Amino acid sequence: MSEPLGLRERKKTQTRRAIRRAAFELFTVQGFAATTVEQIAEAAQVSPRTFYRYFNVKEAVLISQDHSPLIVAAFRAAPRHLTPIAAYEYAAAQVFGGLSDDDRHDDLVGQRLLYQIPEAHGLIYVEFIKLIELITDALQDRFDEPTDIAERRVLAGAMVGVIFGAAHNNPLPEKAVPQALAVLDAKLSP
Structure with missing residues (x-):
């Protein structure tokens, strides 16, 4: 059984x-x-x-549970009126807001160690590249008209670059990332 x-x-x-x-x-x-x-x-x-x-x-072991697929799924499902950057903020808040205290604690410890251990720095790069690819694919669902992959990859790269900059040596940067993404959104909005 x-x-x-x-x-x-x-x-x-x-x-x-x-x-x-x-x-x-x-x-x-x-x-x-x-x-x-x-x-x-x-x-x-x-x-x-x-x-x-x-x-x-x-x-x-240092990488927290892979939150990227969950964030990208929430990104795809985010309200359509949100800009892609606001939709990402919304998605990240949904996923990280749903973490248990144990998961939040373990993610924080793992992230701190990840930035302290030079041998693990390559993993950070790999995770961010993977996130760029996931967002690039998901962006196709966020636009009403078709966009080419290069345009989506540039926007995804800009978003992830902002996330990387805000997150560097700042485990679970729950305030820094939304603030940095808001700056990007404001600069990209007409």
């Missing part, structure tokens, strides 16, 4: 959280470079194989 989907998802969330918290503690105590996946797995009471089912590399 299979277990209910809700229970399975809760177990996955608990395992992911246990792995991340064990990693955060070990990184803080002995440093990122000196911490092995095997040590993280042991501290989280899982196997290294289980670790790799949740995270493809050690550095990935």
Whole structure:
């Protein structure tokens, strides 16, 4: 008999959280470079194989849950009267406003470590490039008339560039990002 989907998802969330918290503690105590996946797995009471089912590399532990697909889905569903930039602000507020206290805490710790650990800086770049691509695709749904991919990519790149600038060394910049996006929106609006 299979277990209910809700229970399975809760177990996955608990395992992911246990792995991340064990990693955060070990990184803080002995440093990122000196911490092995095997040590993280042991501290989280899982196997290294289980670790790799949740995270493809050690550095990935630092990335919060991938909020980008959720934000982009909310972006696509945002009220049509909003500009693309205001729609992104709306979407981010929807997603981040719905985080549990535990998720918010873990995301904050992971983001702080992400900016402190030089070996992980490449992940930041990868995440922002992925976000540009997701927004580029989603922008097609935000305009009434067709737009070419280059135009959408430029707008997505500008949005993500503003987000990157506001978020740099500022974990969960809940006030800085909307303020920065508002500046961009004001400068782009006729």
